[in-house]
Amino acid sequence: xxSAVSRPQRNEKGKLPGYxxxxxxxxxxxxxxxxxxxxxxxxxLKVTNQRLAVLEAISECPDCHLTAEEIYDKVKAGSxxxxxxxxxRTIQLLLELHLIDRIDLDDGFVRYEIGDMGxxxxxxRHHHLICLECxxxxxxxxxxxxxxxxxxxxxxxxxxxxHEVKFYGRCRECGGNLIEEK
Amino acid sequence: xxSAVSRPQRNEKGKLPGYxxxxxxxxxxxxxxxxxxxxxxxxxLKVTNQRLAVLEAISECPDCHLTAEEIYDKVKAGSxxxxxxxxxRTIQLLLELHLIDRIDLDDGFVRYEIGDMGxxxxxxRHHHLICLECxxxxxxxxxxxxxxxxxxxxxxxxxxxxHEVKFYGRCRECGGNLIEEK
DNA sequence: CTTAGTGCAAAGCTTTTGCACTGCA
DNA sequence: TGCAGTGCAAAAGCTTTGCACTAAG
Numbered sequence: 001x002x003s004a005v006s007r008p009q010r011n012e013k014g015k016l017p018g019y020x021x022x023x024x025x026x027x028x029x030x031x032x033x034x035x036x037x038x039x040x041x042x043x044x045l046k047v048t049n050q051r052l053a054v055l056e057a058i059s060e061c062p063d064c065h066l067t068a069e070e071i072y073d074k075v076k077a078g079s080x081x082x083x084x085x086x087x088x089r090t091i092q093l094l095l096e097l098h099l100i101d102r103i104d105l106d107d108g109f110v111r112y113e114i115g116d117m118g119x120x121x122x123x124x125r126h127h128h129l130i131c132l133e134c135x136x137x138x139x140x141x142x143x144x145x146x147x148x149x150x151x152x153x154x155x156x157x158x159x160x161x162x163h164e165v166k167f168y169g170r171c172r173e174c175g176g177n178l179i180e181e182k
Numbered sequence: 183x184x185s186a187v188s189r190p191q192r193n194e195k196g197k198l199p200g201y202x203x204x205x206x207x208x209x210x211x212x213x214x215x216x217x218x219x220x221x222x223x224x225x226x227l228k229v230t231n232q233r234l235a236v237l238e239a240i241s242e243c244p245d246c247h248l249t250a251e252e253i254y255d256k257v258k259a260g261s262x263x264x265x266x267x268x269x270x271r272t273i274q275l276l277l278e279l280h281l282i283d284r285i286d287l288d289d290g291f292v293r294y295e296i297g298d299m300g301x302x303x304x305x306x307r308h309h310h311l312i313c314l315e316c317x318x319x320x321x322x323x324x325x326x327x328x329x330x331x332x333x334x335x336x337x338x339x340x341x342x343x344x345h346e347v348k349f350y351g352r353c354r355e356c357g358g359n360l361i362e363e364k
Numbered sequence: 365c366t367t368a369g370t371g372c373a374a375a376g377c378t379t380t381t382g383c384a385c386t387g388c389a
Numbered sequence: 390t391g392c393a394g395t396g397c398a399a400a401a402g403c404t405t406t407g408c409a410c411t412a413a414g
Contacts, residue, residue: 041389044393045393045394046387046388046389046392046393046394047388047389048387048388048393048394048395050394050395051394067378068378068379069378081395081396082395082396083395083396083397084379084396084397085379085380085381085395085396085397085398086394086395086396088378088379088380089380089394089395092380102288104286106284110378110379129334129338129340129342131340132343138338138340140334140337140338142330142333144329144330144333145330145347147326148324148326148327149349151324151326152311152322152349155322156311156320156322156353156354157353157354158311158313158320158349158351158352158353158354159351159352159357160311160349160350160351161314161350161351161352162349162350162351163347163348163349163350164347164348164350165327165345165346165347165348166345166346166347167331167334167340167342167344167345168342168343168344168345168346169340169341169342169343169344170340170341170343171338171339171340172338172339172340175341226368227368227369228367228368228369228412228413228414229413229414230368230369230370230412230413232369232370233369250403250404251403263370263371264370264371265370265371265372266371266372266404267370267371267372267373267404267405267406268369268370268371270403270404270405271369271370271405274405292403292404
């Protein structure tokens, strides 16, 4: 399989922090390795090195927005024997457990990031600023949408439990607030 | 599995509201057939029945959120000889012309909808309420985010030209604002 | 008349699945 | 030990691409 072709890249920003063989540490995880193990056990699921390694890879760099392939590569660095299918299966599992989120940054790649752990229910998820120029993605948090949510409930009867927001524009480095563009 | 409004299951397609052979009318289009033709001519591109038919199909039902396959089926009803590749190529073209938008409703399908025609620049795009229960998708408009955008510019220097918002919850029919869910 | 655009089929990629093996509980 | 979980490879989807033909300008 030619892996070079599908390498996600956008304007050279593919320099993710280098990772050594750092699996199963269980400390840098947002969820915490122990907590994750408990969740698995509680559901009658088995705790495997592969599962720990995948969650570890995703939580190590919350702003990396990794693709499945990138997660695979990161995990493989520490556990060369892991299979891509297992990565996909684990991603699926983590999504169902709401430990990670699937995000679409409109660059044609499906990406994943560590979840906001429980806070999502109260609508405090973080959001993304996407620079149309350099492709850089910046995260930010804001509870400002609560007022808007309140209004939506009143007008539509829609009870909101979560939301996702993406802003497109131009970051400071690309001339963002300096340029007077129509 | 939620079998709601416009929810195509995998391996099942074309159960959308039936559409007659209604291509090349050029009137129900948000852009207007004539306007579209002018845009094409202005770019030195050719005006073809296929292109008109694809834009027509997408703009006929702004809330349908059609997939490429569904667009193909709709167009085929009026022009049986069209090829799927042409639909994909036309979708690509329309995206580049900013006449349509690609949207991700988190159901595993890539969808397209007619663009908000120019208003996007001023941040007035419409957004989506996604019911986690029945999968129904409701659109709404709101300028409320302008204040939030203003704040983002101030704190991050990010100049915003567009945004996309998705709200997840439960629609009125599914018990939305009636249920006291923690 | 020129060549962009199209239809068809084949190729490409990403993600899923079948099956025998492995290792957690 | 038993069976969930895994690795591998094959399959399945969806989208793109090569090529000869068609039709817009």
